Structure formats: structure tokens, C-alpha cells
Amino acid sequence: MMNVSRMLLFTAAGLSVGYVTALVLKRKPVGPRSPWRVGLLVVGGVLGLYLGFATAAWEPTVVPPDPQGEPAPTAPTQTPTAPVAIKVLANEREFDQFVANTSTPILVDFYADWCPPCRVLAPILKDLSLTWGDRIAFAKVNVDASRALARRFGIEVLPTLVLVRGDQEIRRIRGAPPRGELERILGQVAAGSAN
Secondary structure, X not given: OOOHHHHHHHHHHHHHHXXXXXXXXXXXXXXXXXXXXXXXXXXXXXXXXXHHHHHHHHOOEEOOOOOOOOOOOOOXXXXXXXXXXXXXXXXXXXXXXXXXXXOOOEEEEEEOOOOHHHHHHHHHHHHHHHHHXXXXXXXXXXXXXXXXXXXXXXXXXXXXXXXXXXXXXXXEEEOOXXXXXXXXXXXXXXXXXXX
């Protein structure tokens, strides 16, 4: 869905740039109905509309719907060279085993390789897993490789972080929150409070 306020903001900015440019160019007379002023206002407005439409797509990344009957693409596997602080879960069976064998709360990062906010969040989660790893377990699920698990949790926006304890969801975070907010939430969950 288009963000109308963003489109209007960029249109107004484009008109303003066109107007200021018309005032700066003094080679031609710039009166209230001057062709230069009108032309630059039109160009600025069109540029602003273009930017408004182009940036309206910068809202949270939405997971594409799963085509029925089509197998999910498999993600390339990488062999880690150092101990992994974040467990990569490829399917529901691995997820269920990880939950059953983990006594601490688990922060599950639902991500995709093509998602820019997911790539921004990844190093933050890696650092947090080194700090909080003794109190909270960390896991990652690639929604392209495990569409069934994404459906099970109702993932619609990427990234989505889901905190689970046992088989119950205790907290859900949509988007990429700042590191400080994540640390505050992890502290609450580690202390036993989910809010």
C-alpha cells in the first residue's frame, strides 16, 4: 500500500526546490507567471512525485506468499569455522528438537537473504548472542528455506524476532529495533517478565 504522506512530503519538497531554483536563476526574468518559474515548479513537482512513489516501497519488507505445491528453495549450507553462537534452523523438525533441548528462552530471528533490514540486524544479534548466550538461546530461520515454519508462526514482515519459552511464544518484535531496545527486552525476558 502506498504511503500517501511520504508522497505528499516529497512532492512539496520538489516544488520548493523548483521554486528556490527559479529564484536563484536570475538570467531570465522570474516573475510570478514566468515560464521559467512555472517550468521549474513542474519539474520539481514531478521529481517530488517520483521520489514519493519510489520511497513508498521502503516500508517493512513483506514475505511473498507461498505458492501452493511448489517446494521451497534450499539455502546453501556453510560450514562454520568457529563455534556458532546462533543456531541456524532449517526446518520444523530441527526447530522442535532445539526447543525441546533448550531450557532457556529462545530468540528466533526470521529473516531472508534478500532483506536489507535483516542484514543490518544480523551483526547486532551475533553480538547479543555472545553477551546473552548463557541466559537466552539464539536461533535463525530463513523463511525462504523453511516456509512451513514461517507459516506456523504467521510471519508476514521481515525481520521478525520471536521469543519463545518451551512451545509458547512470549514476545514478538516486527522490524529491526535498535540494539538498546533489544537489550532491554532480553533483560526483561531473562528476568522472567515478557513485557
